[in-house]
Structure formats: C-alpha cells, structure tokens
Amino acid sequence: MKFFRALGFGLSLCMLGGFAFAQQAQERIISTDVVVIGAGGAGYNAAITAAQAKAKVIILEKMPVVGGATIISGGSMNFPDPKLQEPAGIKDSPEIMYKQMLAAGDYRGDPELVKVFTDHAPELRAWYESLGIQWAGRVFEPFGGLYPRGHNTGAVNAGHDYIRVLNDAAKKLGVEVRTNTRAVALLRDGDHGSVYGVKAEDKEGKVTFLAKAVIVATGGFADNVELRMKHDPRLDASFHTTANPTGKGVDFATGDGILMGQNIRADVVGMDYIQMIPWAGGRVTDYVGADIYVNSDGKRFVNEGGRRDRIADGILAQKGHFCWVITDDQSVKGSQLEPGLKAGRVHKANTIEEMAKVMEVEPKVLKETIERYNKFAASKQDPDFGKTTFTQLINKPPYYFGIEHENVHFTEGGLRINVNTEVLDLDGKVIPGLFAAGEVTGGIHGTNRAGGNSLAAISVFGRIAGKNAAGLVSASADE
Numbered sequence: 001m002k003f004f005r006a007l008g009f010g011l012s013l014c015m016l017g018g019f020a021f022a023q024q025a026q027e028r029i030i031s032t033d034v035v036v037i038g039a040g041g042a043g044y045n046a047a048i049t050a051a052q053a054k055a056k057v058i059i060l061e062k063m064p065v066v067g068g069a070t071i072i073s074g075g076s077m078n079f080p081d082p083k084l085q086e087p088a089g090i091k092d093s094p095e096i097m098y099k100q101m102l103a104a105g106d107y108r109g110d111p112e113l114v115k116v117f118t119d120h121a122p123e124l125r126a127w128y129e130s131l132g133i134q135w136a137g138r139v140f141e142p143f144g145g146l147y148p149r150g151h152n153t154g155a156v157n158a159g160h161d162y163i164r165v166l167n168d169a170a171k172k173l174g175v176e177v178r179t180n181t182r183a184v185a186l187l188r189d190g191d192h193g194s195v196y197g198v199k200a201e202d203k204e205g206k207v208t209f210l211a212k213a214v215i216v217a218t219g220g221f222a223d224n225v226e227l228r229m230k231h232d233p234r235l236d237a238s239f240h241t242t243a244n245p246t247g248k249g250v251d252f253a254t255g256d257g258i259l260m261g262q263n264i265r266a267d268v269v270g271m272d273y274i275q276m277i278p279w280a281g282g283r284v285t286d287y288v289g290a291d292i293y294v295n296s297d298g299k300r301f302v303n304e305g306g307r308r309d310r311i312a313d314g315i316l317a318q319k320g321h322f323c324w325v326i327t328d329d330q331s332v333k334g335s336q337l338e339p340g341l342k343a344g345r346v347h348k349a350n351t352i353e354e355m356a357k358v359m360e361v362e363p364k365v366l367k368e369t370i371e372r373y374n375k376f377a378a379s380k381q382d383p384d385f386g387k388t389t390f391t392q393l394i395n396k397p398p399y400y401f402g403i404e405h406e407n408v409h410f411t412e413g414g415l416r417i418n419v420n421t422e423v424l425d426l427d428g429k430v431i432p433g434l435f436a437a438g439e440v441t442g443g444i445h446g447t448n449r450a451g452g453n454s455l456a457a458i459s460v461f462g463r464i465a466g467k468n469a470a471g472l473v474s475a476s477a478d479e
C-alpha cells in the first residue's frame with residue numbers, strides 16, 4: 001500500500017509537463033524505512049533503536065554538525081539507581097520520581113506520559129552502558145533537579161560523551177546521517193491520512209525523503225523569538241538562550257518540528273511554559289548544595305535548590321535583574337570554569353573582603369550573609385529560604401564568583417503525543433506514520449521541568465519512538 005503511494009508520488013512528478021517538469025525533475029527522491037528529523041539525543045536514540053530492529057534509517061540534520069542541545073548540555077541525567085543512591089541514604093524508585101515530577105510541573109504533565117517515562121528511566125544506565133558510556137559513579141542533585149538522582153560521565157564533557165557514543169553506535173548500525181539537510185515540510189495524505197515522507201533542502205537543492213515512518217526530533221523553540229513571544233510576551237529578543245548566551249552564536253532550537261507538525265494538523269500542548277535559568281555567567285557548578293546567590297546588596301534572596309521557575313522569578317525581581325553566584329574551592333566545577341575565568345565572567349578571590357570589593361557590596365554584609373548561610377549548611381536547615389540540600393559549607397578559599405542573568409533555556413511545550421510517541425492531531429486522533437520525541441514534544445514536564453529530566457526523557461521517548469516506527473515498517477512489510 002505505502003509502496004504504491006510512493007510510486008504514485010514519483011509518477012505524478014514524472015507526469016508534470018514543461019517548465020514544471022524540468023524543475024521537479026531536478027528534485028531528488030530518496031526512499032527509506034524511517035526518517036528521523038534532528039541529530040540530537042532524541043533523534044539518535046530513536047534511530048539506533050529503529051536500526052537495531054532492522055529498519056533502514058536516515059537522520060536529517062540542518063546544521064553542519066550533529067548533537068543539537070544535547071552535545072552542549074551539562075549532561076545531568078536523572079534516573080533512580082538504588083545501587084548508587086542507597087549507600088548515600090537516598091530512597092528512590094520510579095513511583096517516587098513519578099510523584100515528584102508531577103508535583104514539580106504543577107500537575108500539568110500528562111500522568112500517562114510521566115508514568116511511562118519514570119517506569120523506563122531506570123533502564124537508562126544499562127542502555128547507555130551498552131552503547132559505551134562510562135558513568136562517573138556519583139549521584140547528585142542537578143541544578144533545579146529537586147532530588148539527588150542525577151548522573152553524568154563527569155562534570156565537564158557529559159553532553160559530548162552521549163553524542164559521541166550515540167553517533168558511533170548509529171554509524172555501526174548503518175544509520176545514514178545527512179548534515180546540512182533541513183527538513184521543511186512533512187508529507188501527509190490529505191488532512192486525515194498517513195505521513196509518508198519529508199521535504200528537505202540540502203546544499204544541492206530540494207530533496208524528498210519517502211518513508212514508512214517519520215520521527216520528529218527537532219528539539220525545542222527557545223530561539224524562536226516570535227513563537228516564544230506568542231506564548232510568553234515577556235520573552236522578547238533581549239533575552240538570549242542558554243545555547244547561545246552571548247547572542248552572537250547560533251541556536252538551532254527554532255521550533256521547526258512544531259511548525260511543520262502544525263502545518264499538517266498536529267496538536268500542541270503546554271506551549272506557554274518556557275523555562276529560564278541563570279547560565280553561562282559566573283555559575284561554575286551545575287548541582288545543588290555548593291553555591292549561594294546574592295543580590296547587589298550582598299544578600300541571599302532565594303532557595304538556590306528550588307524550582308527553576310521560582311529561581312528565575314527571584315532573579316528577575318532583583319535590582320538589575322541579576323545576582324552573584326558564589327562557591328569556593330571545595331565544589332566540583334563544570335566546563336564553565338576555565339572559559340569563564342579567561343573571559344572574566346568568573347572571578348577568584350582569597351578573602352570575602354576581596355570578593356566584596358569586586359562585587360561593590362558592603363564587605364560586612366557579605367560576610368554576614370556567608371556566615372549565616374554556613375550555619376544553615378552545617379545544620380542542614382535554612383529558615384530563611386527553605387533550602388534542604390547542602391553538600392558543603394562555603395568556607396574554603398579561593399572563592400569563585402560571578403554575575404548571572406536569566407537565559408531562555410527550555411520549552412516544556414510542543415507536539416502532543418501519546419504513550420507510543422505517536423503524534424496526535426487537532427481531533428485527538430493519531431496521525432498515522434508520524435512519531436515525535438525529545439524537546440519538540442509537550443505534555444511531559446508540565447509547567448516546570450526538573451533539571452536532569454530532559455536528557456532522560458529524550459532518551460526514553462526517543463527509544464520508544466524508534467521501536468514503534470520500526471514496528472510500523474515491519475507491519476507494512478507483512479501487508
């Protein structure tokens with residue numbers, strides 16, 4: 001059936017006459033089983049899983065390089081892992097994660113999607129190990145993660161590590177990765193039929209991919225100012241993204257998959273929930289417990305271990321919409337440290353007085369703030385702001401500190417999917433042949449994503465999408 005549709009598509013091109021024919025004839029047509037749009041974490045997880053199930057897979061990537069947000073991410077990935085957590089006295093399970101995640105997103109996440117995610121999250125350790133990942137063997141509370149179930153391959157290169165092993169595994173399985181190839185439209189039979197391919201553009205021009213299943217894994221829309229302002233009018237172009245904090249680089253998160261989906265009647269959910277975080281300034285740790293935030297008066301104003309949306313509101317309420325982030329010599333620093341020091345975003349001081357001078361705050365006030373905080377950290381209780389996770393006191397010089405502003409980080413909303421990652425249309429019906437996974441989807445994290453939950457969710461749902469897309473391929477071969 002699908003073969004005849006593909007044949008029909010090719011023949012209809014051949015039957016066009018004159019100039020139109022000459023133009024269309026230049027368009028290339030490439031057939032495969034599964035097309036994945038986007039070579040980020042979700043796309044690779046989907047492609048590998050589909051290829052393991054014997055499907056022929058092509059990944060389209062609009063950028064010259066693969067990896068998307070995943071490769072530049074901090075790499076914190078949440079999953080319950082009793083072997084590491086229990087010795088540290090941390091009780092965890094899929095049920096606990098499920099309840100916490102729904103609460104963190106104000107119960108706006110779809111309970112069915114959250115259940116599938118949290119049930120499958122514990123598989124991620126073994127899954128990534130099977131591809132070649134070596135975990136760092138430490139469990140921590142990612143920034144905004146709200147619970148200590150974060151894992152990575154080390155504090156510096158984790159995002160890069162995931163993409164490296166995913167890309168190697170995909171290549172070994174024969175997955176074809178076509179960079180510089182931008183998907184521009186999904187091909188669907190009328191308003192209610194199946195999706196049967198993707199129109200794309202590469203360096204040679206237009207190219208059409210015909211497939212039995214298409215998986216959209218194009219990431220979020222943090223960098224699409226028009227789209228984000230449609231849903232949160234505050235987020236104008238003055239806000240940069242965490243993927244491109246200076247505004248001078250490139251951010252690929254332009255919501256292409258959402259817009260292409262909407263063009264063929266796909267539904268969206270949760271588009272108003274857009275996350276901001278302090279990033280790429282003076283913050284050099286990506287976990288909770290080792291730093292404090294102080295305002296331009298040298299005073300704390302927020303629970304540094306709280307929800308990301310509360311922290312964003314807290315920072316935006318301060319004079320100048322910024323804060324200073326302070327840690328000391330004892331913390332585990334991430335990839336921001338060296339470039340931050342070189343660029344002058346991160347400062348180093350041997351005394352609180354020296355630090356106060358750079359910050360232009362009263363040394364006495366800053367000293368009082370830090371001493372008070374250290375008392376809280378020692379007793380693991382924060383009567384001022386309710387912080388509950390402390391990994392250290394801030395008392396071992398040199399101190400590392402710098403200014404942080406809020407950047408647009410993550411878009412919780414996107415294409416509406418069901419537990420099989422099938423994309424649903426405006427009538428709530430499955431769009432046959434179309435799957436989606438990763439930040440392009442909505443309904444998973446509710447109003448507020450917990451830090452470390454995205455890399456886990458893109459992996460879990462990417463794998464489900466790959467499995468179901470391959471299932472569709474083998475079912476159509478049996479027809």
Ligand SMILES: Cc1cc2nc3c(=O)[nH]c(=O)nc-3n(C[C@H](O)[C@H](O)[C@H](O)COP(=O)(O)OP(=O)(O)OC[C@H]3O[C@@H](n4cnc5c(N)ncnc54)[C@H](O)[C@@H]3O)c2cc1C
Nearest residue numbers: 038040042062068069070074075076183219438439454455
């Ligand atoms: C700086 C930073 C740090 C982060 N740290 C963490 C963290 O520590 N833990 C965590 O859980 N989350 C983190 N996140 C969020 C997380 O990295 C992302 O949500 C996640 O990687 C998204 O994965 P994805 O596969 O959905 O999209 P991506 O990894 O962004 O991949 C999407 C790909 O699709 C491509 N694409 C887009 N449109 C098209 C098109 N039309 N045609 C072809 N290709 C297209 C893009 O170029 C991109 O390569 C971080 C994000 C950023 C920006």
